[in-house]
Amino acid sequence: MTVAKSIADRLDDYVNVETGELDRRIFSDEEIFELEMEHIFGRAWLFLCHESQIPKRGDFFEAPMGRDNVLVVRQRDGSIKALLNTCAHRGNAVCRADEGNVKNFMCTYHGWTYDLAGELVGVPGMKDFYNDELDKTKYPLKRVAQLDVYKGFVFATMDPEAPKLADFLGPMGRISLDTIAERGNIQVVPGIQKFVLKTNWKFPVDNTFDFYHPQITHISAQAVGMMPSSPDNIDAGGAKTPEGTKLGVQRLPTDLDTLVLLAEYGHAISGPSWKAMLSTLPPEYQGLFAWRDRPEAVAALGPVGLQVAGHPHIFPNSWLTVDAQLSLRIPRSVDTTEVWWFTFNNLDDSPEDQRAHVGRAIHAFGPAGFLEQEDGENWSQSAMQTRGGAARDVPQLLKMGLGRGKIIHEDGLARIEAPVNEHAQLWTYLAWKEWLKRPSWDELRRKTTPGDCI
Ligand code: FES
Numbered sequence: 001m002t003v004a005k006s007i008a009d010r011l012d013d014y015v016n017v018e019t020g021e022l023d024r025r026i027f028s029d030e031e032i033f034e035l036e037m038e039h040i041f042g043r044a045w046l047f048l049c050h051e052s053q054i055p056k057r058g059d060f061f062e063a064p065m066g067r068d069n070v071l072v073v074r075q076r077d078g079s080i081k082a083l084l085n086t087c088a089h090r091g092n093a094v095c096r097a098d099e100g101n102v103k104n105f106m107c108t109y110h111g112w113t114y115d116l117a118g119e120l121v122g123v124p125g126m127k128d129f130y131n132d133e134l135d136k137t138k139y140p141l142k143r144v145a146q147l148d149v150y151k152g153f154v155f156a157t158m159d160p161e162a163p164k165l166a167d168f169l170g171p172m173g174r175i176s177l178d179t180i181a182e183r184g185n186i187q188v189v190p191g192i193q194k195f196v197l198k199t200n201w202k203f204p205v206d207n208t209f210d211f212y213h214p215q216i217t218h219i220s221a222q223a224v225g226m227m228p229s230s231p232d233n234i235d236a237g238g239a240k241t242p243e244g245t246k247l248g249v250q251r252l253p254t255d256l257d258t259l260v261l262l263a264e265y266g267h268a269i270s271g272p273s274w275k276a277m278l279s280t281l282p283p284e285y286q287g288l289f290a291w292r293d294r295p296e297a298v299a300a301l302g303p304v305g306l307q308v309a310g311h312p313h314i315f316p317n318s319w320l321t322v323d324a325q326l327s328l329r330i331p332r333s334v335d336t337t338e339v340w341w342f343t344f345n346n347l348d349d350s351p352e353d354q355r356a357h358v359g360r361a362i363h364a365f366g367p368a369g370f371l372e373q374e375d376g377e378n379w380s381q382s383a384m385q386t387r388g389g390a391a392r393d394v395p396q397l398l399k400m401g402l403g404r405g406k407i408i409h410e411d412g413l414a415r416i417e418a419p420v421n422e423h424a425q426l427w428t429y430l431a432w433k434e435w436l437k438r439p440s441w442d443e444l445r446r447k448t449t450p451g452d453c454i
């Protein structure tokens with residue numbers, strides 16, 4: 001008699017790092033989604049918000065932690081707490097606003113009221129209906145297990161056993177956040193952009209490191225002059241950009257110098273190296289990166305970090321862009337993903353530069369973003385087309401550069417220098433698989449420590 005393997009036993013088959021093949025069920029299986037919620041989003045340190053969003057006491061911001069929602073609240077003493085937005089009575093939200101300033105939180109169902117620290121301070125009918133017998137001290141709003149801040153970036157975890165935030169981030173996670181934090185006097189532009197995509201959250205995460213798709217997916221962006229188009233392009237039927245450049249599929253830059261960093265717990269950075277990025281940018285963009293000359297930035301990023309111009313990703317779902325934005329890909333169900341965009345301005349920049357930055361941000365990403373609309377179509381179609389009974393038996397491929405990613409260990413970082421590749425995607429799925437096995441934190445760290453090659 002054959003016994004069906006449990007999902008935990010099948011994880012090594014689902015992500016085969018030797019062959020570069022994935023089982024497509026990981027994008028549509030409800031049971032796997034539940035494991036992700038418990039073992040990844042229930043344990044990892046997750047980005048909640050930036051301190052500049054809650055400067056005054058009573059300021060709050062509602063942030064996602066997987067399917068949970070927490071109220072990140074500035075306390076009277078200046079500290080920060082994160083409280084689950086669910087009433088201890090019957091579970092209703094105690095706050096319906098995305099952000100704001102309050103003296104307390106009153107549930108809109110029966111009126112139970114909580115102070116800024118989440119303590120239950122008011123129960124209507126305490127004497128008449130409860131005979132003064134309800135012990136209010138027993139029913140506070142549940143708090144996250146740990147909360148910490150790195151250079152203004154607020155993170156929390158639901159796991160009391162999780163390592164300290166600085167250890168979870170490690171040098172690579174800290175460099176990722178430094179690419180925004182070290183620009184100067186940064187703060188979040190008010191108004192977080194939020195929208196819903198019908199896709200599994202791992203498709204957008206995978207795409208974070210994908211420098212193979214822009215030539216095709218973003219051909220419309222080339223057509224309107226938003227992305228560079230070259231006369232060497234492969235012809236696309238005579239179409240031209242507004243400037244008269246022949247439009248076509250950009251030839252793949254086979255010699256594109258890319259830099260991949262891999263790190264413990266599944267963090268990764270991948271994309272063009274700084275040198276390659278600068279060579280592709282028109283002169284008017286070169287000044288955007290002057291902040292990298294600041295002595296504080298040089299010290300924080302270090303020699304390898306200063307070469308990074310690709311896409312940093314803090315496992316499991318935080319992507320930081322080269323233009324000072326942070327994107328969360330929030331799993332709400334196996335095929336429903338919310339995408340949130342935080343845009344950071346440097347208050348030391350001129351008002352014109354700050355406005356221009358916000359304009360670029362809205363134009364590229366978020367619900368009105370040209371690039372993200374093109375990407376979002378791919379992610380939704382990929383989710384829909386891989387979940388069919390026959391389609392899900394077709395393996396998902398990650399074979400580019402497979403086995404050729406020689407890892408260089410230097411300055412406490414693990415890096416690969418190579419042409420366009422899929423190493424960071426494979427690394428992310430490898431880590432994902434290890435998280436789902438729910439090892440101890442020490443074992444997880446060991447299993448996700450980069451070796452010599454991928
Ligand atoms: S559910 Fe909140 S007061 Fe009843």
Ligand SMILES: [Fe+2]
Pocket residue numbers: 213214217218371375
């Ligand atoms: Fe894209």
